[in-house]
Amino acid sequence: MPDPILQISALDARYGDFQALYGVDLTLGEGEVMAIIGANGAGKSTLLRSIAGLMANGPDQIVYRGRPIGALRADQIAGLGIALVPEGRQLFPSLSVEENLLIGGRVKRDGPWSLAAVYDLFPVLKDRRAQPSTSLSGGQQQMVAIGRALMANPDLILFDEISLGLAPIIIRSIYDALPGIVAGGMSAIIVEQDIAKALSVSSRVYCLQEGRVSLEGASCTVSREEISRAYFGIA
Amino acid sequence: MDWINVIVQGTLLGGLYTLIAAGLSLIFGVMRLVNIAHGDLIVLAAYLGLTAATVLGINPLVTLIVAIPAMAGIGYVLQRVVLNRTLGEDILPPLLTTFGISVILQNGLLEVYSADPQKMNAGALEAASFDVAGLTLGLLPVITFAVAVAVIAGLQWVFYRTALGRAFRATSDNQEIAQLMGLNKAHVFGLAMALSLVVTAIAGIFLGIRTSFDPSIGPGRLIFGFEAVIIGGLGNLWGTLAGGVILGVAQAVGAQINPGWQVLAGHVVFLVVLAVRPNGLFPRMNG
Numbered sequence: 139m140p141d142p143i144l145q146i147s148a149l150d151a152r153y154g155d156f157q158a159l160y161g162v163d164l165t166l167g168e169g170e171v172m173a174i175i176g177a178n179g180a181g182k183s184t185l186l187r188s189i190a191g192l193m194a195n196g197p198d199q200i201v202y203r204g205r206p207i208g209a210l211r212a213d214q215i216a217g218l219g220i221a222l223v224p225e226g227r228q229l230f231p232s233l234s235v236e237e238n239l240l241i242g243g244r245v246k247r248d249g250p251w252s253l254a255a256v257y258d259l260f261p262v263l264k265d266r267r268a269q270p271s272t273s274l275s276g277g278q279q280q281m282v283a284i285g286r287a288l289m290a291n292p293d294l295i296l297f298d299e300i301s302l303g304l305a306p307i308i309i310r311s312i313y314d315a316l317p318g319i320v321a322g323g324m325s326a327i328i329v330e331q332d333i334a335k336a337l338s339v340s341s342r343v344y345c346l347q348e349g350r351v352s353l354e355g356a357s358c359t360v361s362r363e364e365i366s367r368a369y370f371g372i373a
Numbered sequence: 374m375d376w377i378n379v380i381v382q383g384t385l386l387g388g389l390y391t392l393i394a395a396g397l398s399l400i401f402g403v404m405r406l407v408n409i410a411h412g413d414l415i416v417l418a419a420y421l422g423l424t425a426a427t428v429l430g431i432n433p434l435v436t437l438i439v440a441i442p443a444m445a446g447i448g449y450v451l452q453r454v455v456l457n458r459t460l461g462e463d464i465l466p467p468l469l470t471t472f473g474i475s476v477i478l479q480n481g482l483l484e485v486y487s488a489d490p491q492k493m494n495a496g497a498l499e500a501a502s503f504d505v506a507g508l509t510l511g512l513l514p515v516i517t518f519a520v521a522v523a524v525i526a527g528l529q530w531v532f533y534r535t536a537l538g539r540a541f542r543a544t545s546d547n548q549e550i551a552q553l554m555g556l557n558k559a560h561v562f563g564l565a566m567a568l569s570l571v572v573t574a575i576a577g578i579f580l581g582i583r584t585s586f587d588p589s590i591g592p593g594r595l596i597f598g599f600e601a602v603i604i605g606g607l608g609n610l611w612g613t614l615a616g617g618v619i620l621g622v623a624q625a626v627g628a629q630i631n632p633g634w635q636v637l638a639g640h641v642v643f644l645v646v647l648a649v650r651p652n653g654l655f656p657r658m659n660g
Contacts, residue, residue, distance in 0.1 A: 190553060212552035222553050230546040233539060241543050244536065245555035290555070 143168045143294055143325050144189065145201040149208075151184050151193050158184040160349045166294075171326045173340035173357060175333050177369060180346040182329040183225055186296045189327075190222040191215035202294070217245050221292035225299045225329075227283040229271040235282055236267035242286030249291025250322055256285035259315055277308030284312070284319075294325045301332055313339060333365060347371050375629070378508055383625025384618050385510070387601075388518030389583065391617030392576035393594055394601035395524055395610065396569035402608040403541045403565040404460060409471040412595030413478035414570060418444050418577025419586050420486055423493055433493035433582050440574040448570030452563040460562070475591065482588035490585040499582065517579045524572055525614045531568070532610070541565055600643040606653030615655060619646075 144166040151159040159181045166172050174182050187193050189200060191212035200208040207215055221242075229238050239256055257264040260281040266274060271282055280300060287295055301309040309332075316339050320326050330336035337343060337357045345353035345368035353360065353368030397411050408414075418440050425436040455474070459466040501512035532538035544551040544561045552558055580586065580594065597620060605616025620639050627638020646654065 192549060192552070211557070212549070213555045213557045216553055216555035224550060224553070228547060228550045230543045230550070232542040232546050237539055240536075241539050241551075241554050241556075244540070286554075 141168050142166060143170075143203055146185075146189070147199060147201075149185070149188060149195065149199045151181070151188050151195065153184075158349055159188070162346070162349070162351055164344060164351065164354075166325055166327065169320075169323045169325055170342065171320055171328065171340045173336035173343045174327060174329045174346060175331075175336050175343060175365070175369070176346035176352075179348075181349040182346055183298055184349075185346070186222060186298050186327065186329055189215075189294075189296060190220060192222075216290060217247075219247060219291070219293040220296065221287035221290045221294070222296045223280075223283050223287045223298060223300065225302065227276075227279045229279055229282055229286070231270065231272045233271060234268055235263055235271050235274065238271050238282050239263075239267075239285050239289050242289035243291075245290045247291040251288040251291050253289075256288060259288075259318065260285060275308075277304050277312070280304060280308070280312060284315075288319065292324065294327070295319070297326065297328045297330075299329055299331065301330065301335065309335070333369075345369060379625045379629045380622055381508055381510070382514070383622035385514035385518045385621070386625060387614075387618030387621025388514065388521035389576070389579060389617075390597050390601045390620050391521040391614045392517070392524060392572065392579060393598040394605075394613050394617055395521075395528060396572040396576070397595075397598050398602045398605075398608065398610060398613045399528060399572070400565060400569045401602070403545050404562050405464070405545075406456065406460065406467050407464070407471070408569075409468060409595070410474040410478060410591075411471075411573065411598060412591030412593070413475045413482075414444070414447075414573045414591075415577040415580060415594055416482065416586055416588060416591045417447075417478055418570075418574040419493070419581030420482055420491070421574075422578045422581055423491055426493055432498075433495045433578060434498070436493075437575065437578055440578055441571050444570040444574035444577075445567040448566040448568075448573075449563040452566035453559060456566065457559045457562055479588050479591060486588060488587055488589070490587045491581075492585040493578070493581040495582045513579075513583065517583070520575060520579065521614065521617065524575060525610050528568075528572070529610050537564065597639070600639065603653055604643060604646045606656035609653070609655045612653060612655035616653070619654075 142165045146162060146164040149159055149162040150157065162185060174185065176182050184193065188195050191210055195208035197206040197209040202218060202220065207218065233241065239253055262278060263281055263285065271279065274282065300312055313335060328336060328340060340357045343355060343357045343360060344351055345365065347368060353364060393415060397408060400406050400408050421440045421443055422433055422436040425439040426433045455470065456467060459470045498513055502509050503512065532541060540556050540561050543554065544556060544558060548558055601616035601620050602613055604619050605612030619642060623642035624635045624639040628635035
């Protein structure tokens with residue numbers, strides 16, 4: 139396995155009294171695409187929020203390229219090259235399409251992604267760049283959310299439920315764009331409800347169940363039985 | 374001709390109210406903070422101007438070059454050290470904190486400058502006037518109004534044409550996602566308060582040249598600022614200018630009918646707008 143870009147050890151996370159993650163261990167190799175699956179409430183989004191710095195964690199629970207980042211703020215982590223495409227797009231409604239992309243690029247890291255590159259990837263956005271982001275369809279909004287994350291030229295990109303609430307044809311076009319995104323060596327973690335989609339684009343898969351890792355394996359070798367056991371906890 | 378004169382003079386007075394209100398509008402728009410100490414910060418700026426004018430022997434208008442950076446620095450530090458700690462889901466802590474700052478400022482100014490009313494002396498500028506189409510306009514009110522329009526236009530430009538404005542709007546929309554863009558919320562809010570107090574400095578200097586002031590007048594000015602913001606529509610900068618002008622004209626018309634009605638007429642117009650259009654006359658924040 140290539141050198142890890144991200145190492146998570148014994149990660150706990152809680153919202154007030156509710157504990158969402160229990161001792162999660164996870165390793166992501168440089169350039170690897172990993173899928174995280176699991177039922178609603180299994181802790182998938184919490185895991186991504188922890189990596190992105192939106193949850194308070196112990197410094198050593200999350201190590202990025204040998205550097206403990208668990209206790210850093212989200213804006214510091216963004217500067218280190220980790221970008222999150224949040225669940226439900228979460229575009230800035232008072233910003234136009236282009237402004238949403240530009241603000242994604244304000245961390246000013248070097249790399250291949252620029253406004254022009256994003257418009258090449260999603261040509262429909264170029265025609266709508268001056269429109270308010272709220273006027274776009276759900277699929278187009280997801281393209282802006284992905285473009286906004288790419289504008290930071292991250293080394294690690296986190297996708298939270300990219301296909302949620304989108305039409306199948308849109309989901310397909312977004313997944314068709316994925317190989318082009320990670321071709322440059324970008325590492326990725328994809329949280330996804332659609333297991334077949336998740337397995338098809340990833341090299342390894344983790345399954346979470348009630349805040350714990352219930353399965354870890356190569357995406358091409360895990361069986362349906364293993365997954366349903368890990369997913370639902372049925373023996 | 375009398376009534377035209379009244380409306381024109383009221384409009385010019387509205388320029389001052391706009392300057393008082395613009396900083397409030399900006400801060401509320403960016404971080405949903407209602408700054409109760411805003412009026413007292415305006416008075417503080419007036420005293421800074423007075424001190425600079427006295428010590429350096431310069432025209433009060435020139436003291437802006439001292440007051441603006443000083444107030445910007447105070448704003449940034451105040452936000453980073455005090456106000457950021459109070460911001461959260463609950464809107465009460467920042468209200469109480471800024472109320473406390475208001476009390477501290479009033480008593481601090483009282484201690485240093487005493488309760489005697491002060492006034493900045495701008496020399497010939499104060500009495501200068503010129504005639505246009507049969508109306509006699511004071512030079513100072515005209516300058517004040519022009520500066521108010523320029524301030525609103527400048528803020529509008531910052532908000533909708535610069536990276537800083539983008540950061541303000543993004544943080545206002547969604548603080549969590551803004552942080553994912555590498556924006557340090559504490560710093561962005563500090564810059565917003567600094568910008569707000571830059572406008573406050575301008576308002577304080579023009580207020581201090583136009584009328585006499587003492588440490589206790591802040592809250593009274595704050596009311597006019599709030600009214601202008603609400604009449605114009607929360608978070609809309611040009612609306613704040615319109616609100617300031619409407620308030621100024623209402624007061625001038627009230628004073629024309631009966632000198633005792635000046636302030637009352639402004640309050641009545643404010644209440645009518647609040648009753649008929651609770652979101653203000655121009656509630657959307659669009660460029």
